[in-house]
Amino acid sequence: MHVILPDGKQLELQHGATALDAAKAIGSRLAQDALAATANGQLTDLMTPLPDGAAITLITKKKPGDAAPLFRHSLGHVLSQAVGEFYVGKGFPATAVKRGVGPAIENGFYQDFDLPAPLSEEDFPAIEAIMQGILGRNLDITRADVGKAAALEQFGYDPYKVELITALPDDEPITFYTQGDYVDLCRGPHFPRTGALPTAFKLMSTSSAYWRGDASNPTLQRVYGVAFATQKELEEYLERLEEAKRRDHRKLGKEMELFTIDPLVGKGLPLWLPNGTILREELAAFLKEQQFARRYQGVITPNIGNLELYKTSGHYQNYSESNFSPITVDDEQYMLKPMNCPHHVRIYASKPRSYRDLPVRLAEFGTVYRYEQSGELNGLTRVRGFTQDDAHIFCRPDQLKKEFLDVLDLTVLVLKTFGMNDVRFRVGTRDASSDKYVGSDENWEAAEAQIIEAVGEVGLPFTVEPGDAAFYGPKLDFVIKDVIGREWQLGTIQVDYNLPERFDIWYTGEDGQDHRPVMIHRAPFGSLERFVGILIEHYGGDFPLWLAPRQIAIVPIADRHNDYAHALEQELRGAGLRAEVDDSSNRMNAKVRQAELSKIPVMLIVGDQEQEARAVSVRERGAAGTSERKGVSFDALKVELLERYRARA
Template identity: 85%
Template structure:
């Protein structure tokens, strides 16, 4: 047999040679350094036979990204062995610990157990200690293929392993991996031995998990771990987790009085409190200004619609799992609105349109409703009722590219306004093998081509995701990485030849004949709820002045300064700035502390001197810390803050 190396060179090897054989054939140093390999793009370990003719790459510690899934999976086996040793020390036999699945996942791994007594969170450090002991023994991982009968004989005490083995296809090889006296059913791949595994790992938590995800099955105990190639990476990851807890929008939403979710109102139906409403309205005002400059017209549509509307559009059939059930009113059936676009199509169709009228750009902050499983609901980022910053553009085919580019420019502007500059651009296309897509193939090809041409024209890097299109058309998604390194899919732009066809809408062309318009669906925020949830965490609740629900607090040093403080607050309000006075009986330092906890960006302290000279002392929150200025003329400060508010800074 032979394999091909990255430089194109072919390497002749004995039949059934492994990646370790390939490394030895190249040189003893590589054989010593090799940790795993890729064969035709798939990770394999050094023990597995290579396919004849495979293109291979040897993985060493110089390839940490390739090595990570392998060492995380191996650490899962080490943890599983350590759990067995933990219960052995308690007097239980090896058959007492039964094991479900244990894959590697992003940043780590998990393993499911059926244990003789539950493992407590406080037991995890002891399991970690035992894991380090297993690593220190430098145990070799070995691989062997077995028959189904042999496999079942290995686990007579473990119903979970037995079930997995029985469900394996007869033509699929069954493999065991072993380190020391620990043996497990596993496809691999694994590191050569435990001594080469990184020690930068941590067991994070335990939870319950239904066997094979079926609620009718037993609940197993799942242990999660994380691991990285270096301690520095682990420390950075743990720091990001702490930051994520500190920035959690559910926690900050309560502390800053932005929103609440009341079980009496309903799960997944957020109530916007006054502070959150200010934040929401600032976002809407910002986008409305941009839309006005670009020729959009505002519309308003109802929160329910006739069922036939959504059957015609295809939303009822294609999103049946996420629609709320229809309701009967008199002799008609209605449904909570799942999408705004069918309503906007009917607005377009409400009067005859000429080619001179196009493009028609209809925009709405429209509330829609989707059924989400209770377990998937999460604060503002996963809800059942949400408001989309929706717009639908109806244009002639010759206008499509220009309109798409303008929407692209608007969406990039929106994201950059909020400091979201780390963006991936993802083109979702149709999967020809899937039956979920509607419409003419030629129209699909035209829409996909036009999106790609537009993105390439402005020089944006993009990836194509086959099968990620909406059922009616391809799309461009904006995937944003926040300050914690997490990715969120926010804005989207979709090109649609199909809804105009399904609703039979048209415009009169120069030739006097009817022609079909093309639709663009777009939502730069995606939804206000999700965007605000992400924005809270992105800023950590420290919103810039223009966006902060509470912009300015004036703190009188003594009661005799209250009247001066109220006068200043009234002047701020007269020019559109949000100002309030803390006239509580607390001492000044306590008032400052309260304002700090409320993350109010500007604190003004006034006393005798400030009142006499019509000045203020300024304490301001900035990304770099606190900035203090004394003896600032009030008129100058008001002008400065007005300019910052107008500039959205």
């Protein structure tokens, strides 16, 4: 057999050769330094036979991060071994610890256990010390193919491994990975020895998990860990976690009185408090202005619809797991609205349309409902009832490109307005091998080609993700990176030839014949709930003036300044600015501190000198820190603040 090296040269090897064999053939130093490899672009370990003709690249200890999924998976095995040793040290037999799955995940790994006694996070330091000891032993990690009978004999004490082994086809190879006296059923791949694994890891948390994700199965204990190639990367990650905790929208949402979720109302159904309602309405007003300038027409649709509507669209069949159950009304079945698009299609169909009428752009802040499992609910970012900034454009095929580019321009403008400038663009296409997609190959190919052509035309870098399309059409997703480096999928644009066919909608062409329109689905925010949750964390609650629910705090130094402070408040509120006076009995410094804790961006402090001069002392919070100005003319400041508010600065 042969493999192809990065420089294009072919390396002849014995049949069944591994990446380690390839490294040895090149040089003993490379074989010593090698940690893993890629074969035809896929990560593999040094122990797994290579396919004949594979293009390979060897990964060495100079760049262990290139093999992060491998060392994270291997550290999961080290965790599993360490937990076994931990319980043996407590007097339990080695067979008392039974194990579920333990994959590598983003930034780390987890392992599921059935334990003789519960594990607590207080035990983590002791287990981490055992793990470091296993790394220090520099145990070889070896791979072996075994038969099903031998595998069952090895793990006869463990019902979870027995279940996995029994389910494997008789002719499918079963692989074991061994390090020291620890053996596990595993497909791999792994690092070659424990001493090559990075020491920059930390156990983070523990939780319950159903075996194989099925609530009818036993509950296991899951232990999570994180791991990085260097200690610096680990420390930076832990710092980001702490910063994420400080910015947690659930914490800030409560402190700033933006929203609440009341168990009596229902899980995943947020209640917008007055401050949060202001924030939400400012966002809606901003987008409505942009839509008005682009000739969108507003519509309103009900929160439920006839079940036949969603069967016709395909949402009932294709999203059955996330739909709420139908309800019967007067011998008809209705369902909570999972999507706005079928309603907008029926609005389009409410009267005849001519080619001159198109494009028709229908926009709605429409509330929809989807069932999410309780364990997946998370503040505002994962809810059961949410409002989409939804719009659907019905256009002629010759108008599609221009309309798509206009929506793309709008979405980029929205993200830039909120300082979300680190964006990657993801084109979701269908997986041709899946049967979940509706419509003809011709329509799909046209829609996918038009999205890729439009994105390429404006020079945006993008990736293509097969299988990521909606069931009715391909899409362009906007994935933003926030100020602490986390990625969020926000806006989306979808091209749809299929719903117009399913609903049999038309327009009369210039030739007097009926023609099928094309639909564009778009939502720059995605949903107001999710967008606000992300926005809270992106700003850390320190919103710019125009978005801040509480914009201006007026702080009188003494009681004799209260009347002046209230007069200024009335003028500011009359101009449309959100101002409030803190006329409590607290000292001035305590009032200033309270305004800062409440994240009010502008504080106006008034005393004798300010009152005599119709002036204020200004203290502002901002991205660059706190700034102060004394003796500022109130009239000039009011004009300045109004201009900033109207400019959304």
